[in-house]
Amino acid sequence: MLHSKDRSTVKTLIISNRLPIKIERKKSKLKFTASEGGLATGLGSFYKENGSYWLGWPGIIPKNKEEEAYIREELKKLNLIPVFLTEKQIRDYYEGFSNAVLWPLCHYRPSYVELKESYWNAYQEVNQLFAEATAEIVDPSMRIWVHDYQLMLLPMMLREMNESASIGYFHHIPFPPVELFQMLPWREELLRGLLGADLVGFHTFENVDNFLDSCSGIFQNEIDRDNFRLSGRRISVDVFPMGIDYEKYSQQALSPETITYSQRLKNLFKDQKLILSVDRLDYSKGIIQRLNAFELLLNMHPELIGKVVLFMLIVPSRDQVNQYKKLRNEIDRMVGNINSVYGKPGWQPVAYFYHAVPFEILSAHYLAADICLITSLYDGMNLVSKEYIASKQDAPAVLVISEFAGASKELSDALQINPYAVRRTSETLYEAIEMPLEEQAERLSASQEIISKFTVHHWVNLFMERLSEVKEQQQQELARKVKTRVLEAIKDRYAISTNRLILLDYDGTLVGFNKVADKAIPTEQVLTVLDDLSADERNHVTVISGRKYHFLEQYFGNKAYYAIAEHGIWSNYPNHDWHLVPGLQDNWKSEIRDILQRFTDRTPGSLIEEKTHSLAWHYRKVERAFGMRQAQELLRELRHVNQTLNLQLINGDRVIEIKSKQVNKGKAALNLMNQIAPDFILCIGDDATDEDMFLALPANAITIKVGDKQSHAKYYVENYMEVLDLLAFLATE
Numbered sequence: 001m002l003h004s005k006d007r008s009t010v011k012t013l014i015i016s017n018r019l020p021i022k023i024e025r026k027k028s029k030l031k032f033t034a035s036e037g038g039l040a041t042g043l044g045s046f047y048k049e050n051g052s053y054w055l056g057w058p059g060i061i062p063k064n065k066e067e068e069a070y071i072r073e074e075l076k077k078l079n080l081i082p083v084f085l086t087e088k089q090i091r092d093y094y095e096g097f098s099n100a101v102l103w104p105l106c107h108y109r110p111s112y113v114e115l116k117e118s119y120w121n122a123y124q125e126v127n128q129l130f131a132e133a134t135a136e137i138v139d140p141s142m143r144i145w146v147h148d149y150q151l152m153l154l155p156m157m158l159r160e161m162n163e164s165a166s167i168g169y170f171h172h173i174p175f176p177p178v179e180l181f182q183m184l185p186w187r188e189e190l191l192r193g194l195l196g197a198d199l200v201g202f203h204t205f206e207n208v209d210n211f212l213d214s215c216s217g218i219f220q221n222e223i224d225r226d227n228f229r230l231s232g233r234r235i236s237v238d239v240f241p242m243g244i245d246y247e248k249y250s251q252q253a254l255s256p257e258t259i260t261y262s263q264r265l266k267n268l269f270k271d272q273k274l275i276l277s278v279d280r281l282d283y284s285k286g287i288i289q290r291l292n293a294f295e296l297l298l299n300m301h302p303e304l305i306g307k308v309v310l311f312m313l314i315v316p317s318r319d320q321v322n323q324y325k326k327l328r329n330e331i332d333r334m335v336g337n338i339n340s341v342y343g344k345p346g347w348q349p350v351a352y353f354y355h356a357v358p359f360e361i362l363s364a365h366y367l368a369a370d371i372c373l374i375t376s377l378y379d380g381m382n383l384v385s386k387e388y389i390a391s392k393q394d395a396p397a398v399l400v401i402s403e404f405a406g407a408s409k410e411l412s413d414a415l416q417i418n419p420y421a422v423r424r425t426s427e428t429l430y431e432a433i434e435m436p437l438e439e440q441a442e443r444l445s446a447s448q449e450i451i452s453k454f455t456v457h458h459w460v461n462l463f464m465e466r467l468s469e470v471k472e473q474q475q476q477e478l479a480r481k482v483k484t485r486v487l488e489a490i491k492d493r494y495a496i497s498t499n500r501l502i503l504l505d506y507d508g509t510l511v512g513f514n515k516v517a518d519k520a521i522p523t524e525q526v527l528t529v530l531d532d533l534s535a536d537e538r539n540h541v542t543v544i545s546g547r548k549y550h551f552l553e554q555y556f557g558n559k560a561y562y563a564i565a566e567h568g569i570w571s572n573y574p575n576h577d578w579h580l581v582p583g584l585q586d587n588w589k590s591e592i593r594d595i596l597q598r599f600t601d602r603t604p605g606s607l608i609e610e611k612t613h614s615l616a617w618h619y620r621k622v623e624r625a626f627g628m629r630q631a632q633e634l635l636r637e638l639r640h641v642n643q644t645l646n647l648q649l650i651n652g653d654r655v656i657e658i659k660s661k662q663v664n665k666g667k668a669a670l671n672l673m674n675q676i677a678p679d680f681i682l683c684i685g686d687d688a689t690d691e692d693m694f695l696a697l698p699a700n701a702i703t704i705k706v707g708d709k710q711s712h713a714k715y716y717v718e719n720y721m722e723v724l725d726l727l728a729f730l731a732t733e
Contacts, residue, residue: 011051011142012464014043015130017094017150019056019080023071030060030067032074036359039147039172043460048079052142055081055133061090083133085126092122098150099318101184106149106173107284107378110180112323120186124153127193131157140164143467146197148172153189156196168467169197170240173380174406175207178214188218195230198474199467201240203381203406208237217624229708232718234477236470240463241410242381243455249390250452252363261364273308273433276369278362278384280317281354283327286375286402286419287314291334291350293375293425298342298349301430305342308433310373311351313365328354366391371432374401375419381406385414389447396440398432399447410454413446477708482717482726490682490702494730497680498538503669503693504530504723505685506545506552508653509706512720515620517609522555529724532731534561540676542573544665546650546657546689548611549578566611567650567659567689568668574675581663584613588645592658595637603630614659622654631656652687666692673697682730684723685713 020040024031034040047054058075061084062068068084075082085093096119104112131154138144138158143166146154155169171194181187191214194200202208212223221229228235252258265274275294279285294310314331318324331352339348357365366372372388382405389399389411399414401407408416415432417425482490494500504510507520510530514520534541541561545552549565553572556563562573572578589610596608596617605621617634619627634656638649648664650657665685669692673681683693686706694703694712705713706723717723 010464011139012047013052013134013138013142013144014047014054014147015134015144015151015154016054016056016147017098019054019058019075019082021058021075021078021080023058023060030071030074053079053081053137055130055137056083057085058082061085061087081133081137083130085129089122089126092119093126094150095318095321097123100321102149102152103173105180105184106176108176108180109283110183112283113183115185127151127153127157130154131161134158135161138162138165142166143168143464145170145463145467153193154196156193159196166467166471167197168199168201168463169194170201170463171207171211171380172203172242174378175202175210175214177210178217181210181214182217187214191215191218192230195228195233195235197235198470199463200235200237201463202237203239203241204409205239207380208239212237213625220624224709232481232708234474234708236466238466240459240466241406241454242383242459243451243457244383244386244390245457246390246452246455249363249366249387250393252360253367253391253393255360255363257360258363258367261361262367265364265368269309269311271307273370274368275308275310275371275373275429276313276365276388277310277373277375278313278315278365280315281319281324281328282317283323284376284378286377287312287327287331288334289377289419289422289425290373290375291331291338292422293419293429294350295334295338295342296422297426297429298338300426304433305349306344306347309349309351311365311369312353313357313362314352314354315356316354362387363391367395370396371398371400371429373429374399374405374407375417375425376402376405377419379405379407383407385411386451389444389451392444396437397444398435398440399443400428400432410450411447413443480715481708482704482715482722486715487726487729490726491730493680493702494682497678499676499678500539500680500682501673501676501678502533502539502541503544503672503681503683503685504542504727505687505690505706506543506547508686509684509720509723510543513620513653517618517620518551525724529727529731530559530561533727534559536731540672540678542672544568544668544693546616546652553578564665564668564672566614567657567665568663569611569613569659571668573672580612584660584662586613588647589615591641591645592638592647595634595641599630599634603627606630613663614657616655616657618655620654627654650689652689657689664692665689666696669693670696684717686720
């Protein structure tokens with residue numbers, strides 16, 4: 001549960017596809033009962049309190065307006081807000097896009113994906129319905145927590161309604177690798193939807209990596225320590241493995257009714273090892289692989305016939321969908337075949353039940369089972385494994401869990417399997433059956449220690465605390481952003497000064513990046529702004545760039561302002577005649593050039609640029625992930641060689657530059673400053689080379705980074721367009 005101070009001060013709006021309630025028609029009356037799912041249990045501790053709400057579909061279509069009004073009124077008493085959907089919306093949004101597109105894709109079943117435009121249209125429509133319903137009840141003090149894949153567009157819709165809202169999102173199922181996710185025609189819209197949140201949570205690091213890889217690949221932005229930037233906002237992405245209500249399961253297992261029912265089960269399967277599996281009907285659960293492994297176990301160990309039972313509880317799910325119909329038919333066929341081949345009078349190897357069971361009965365099954373078998377082919381978390389562990393207090397127990405279930409990352413003391421490796425799975429099952437009681441107790445104790453600490457309440461607290469931290473960090477970042485207040489302060493200092501030095505980087509600062517560097521030429525807007533600034537005789541405007549001096553001369557040679565090229569190697573200050581920094585040596589070039597050539601030969605799209613006293617390896621045209629990997633490898637090799645050469649290695653934006661340590665932008669800026677003795681300094685740049693200026697200039701200099709990356713600059717702007725707006729604003733004094 002949330003800390004007491006959070007309870008009293010923070011209101012929360014939880015949004016999920018389904019409300020934590022079941023509504024059934026019984027004899028023309030509606031019956032309302034609470035859901036028992038992990039999410040409902042975990043969040044039930046605070047959504048009913050201090051003005052908090054839960055918004056979602058109630059799972060029923062009202063017969064008429066009167067019934068709809070009645071449902072709203074009854075749910076309002078429980079702090080639940082319904083979003084009613086039509087049959088068509090349920091079919092196309094829920095059964096269609098959510099479960100015939102996103103579900104199979106996220107569970108590594110691309111061949112099951114049905115890419116229908118009508119599904120996508122319905123998905124957008126329903127997410128918009130949820131956004132509109134949210135707008136009616138949310139207030140600025142509320143934090144919003146959106147849950148799961150049915151509502152991936154919702155965070156951005158809510159962000160567009162309120163830029164400063166505190167929005168979290170949690171993805172309860174796996175997130176697919178970038179190669180799979182990119183097959184979706186609507187991949188950018190879905191990612192942009194999630195990036196409307198301040199904090200995006202997943203169960204495992206693998207899913208975090210998959211998500212960030214997709215974001216980086218599609219938006220071409222770099223990842224900064226599990227943070228991603230979109231349109232100037234920093235979005236944090238983190239791991240929050242979901243737990244269970246440990247006390248609920250452990251206490252229920254000790255109740256007299258559970259113990260009694262559990263004993264009946266044991267008597268029913270007397271002198272037999274009971275292997276329990278509990279699943280929804282779904283192809284991601286590995287039920288076919290489980291049956292194959294169990295059949296192989298009986299075949300390899302005939303002495304187990306009559307002494308072991310696979311007890312399968314399968315909860316009905318989407319069994320009208322074609323893929324699920326086929327799955328159920330195949331399960332029926334395989335169970336029938338195993339029982340007919342290996343069964344004998346009074347004993348069947350597989351006990352198979354296709355229906356839901358009440359919580360108390362499920363608890364008794366957990367308590368009675370000697371082994372719990374999880375064979376997920378891909379699972380976000382799988383809480384059954386944790387429920388089983390919590391239910392086995394002093395009783396013998398062995399958990400056999402698929403390495404593809406998220407819970408396996410925490411439950412390292414369980415026996416782990418690859419369900420696709422059927423023979424090894426059957427061997428692991430045999431190991432579980434034969435495991436000594438002492439080893440069972442040791443493994444169980446270690447697992448219980450983990451899940452008793454990392455409960456669902458802990459999960460809620462952790463996520464909410466992290467969301468608060470993220471919002472605080474965003475507020476601190478906003479204080480550095482050049483907005484109206486900062487802009488006016490800069491203008492005030494500019495207005496009272498009489499001798500100004502304005503230092504401006506070129507690529508990424510005055511112009512945007514282009515894959516072909518020579519095409520990134522100054523626009524009319526750039527030239528006009530610089531002309532306007534330099535028309536004021538109090539201004540010493542200088543473009544200070546890593547570009548060759550020939551390029552700067554071509555576009556700025558006939559201007560009143562100055563230019564410094566190749567990070568300070570060339571300068572045309574003070575009389576517009578280009579001159580070199582004296583004393584530079586190039587005897588290191590041949591060795592470095594050979595290294596760069598090797599990497600160019602094995603990295604399609606990369607190229608070497610040779611400047612007067614530096615070398616640069618560009619990889620703007622290289623596929624992003626491959627280019628970054630090659631760049632990191634190149635940097636490692638260069639650093640090793642540089643132990644004797646003593647050069648400066650610059651890891652820039654899709655470029656690695658190597659030059660003498662005798663010059664850099666910082667030294668060039670200081671040299672200029674000492675000659676001009678300004679009473680106002682403005683310095684703007686976007687990459688690693690500009691950090692030398694930010695560090696070298698005095699504390700009273702106004703330093704601005706383009707892009708909110710880690711920097712020594714005092715302020716930041718989002719992009720080069722904002723730089724031009726800022727300069728134009730100053731020029732209009």
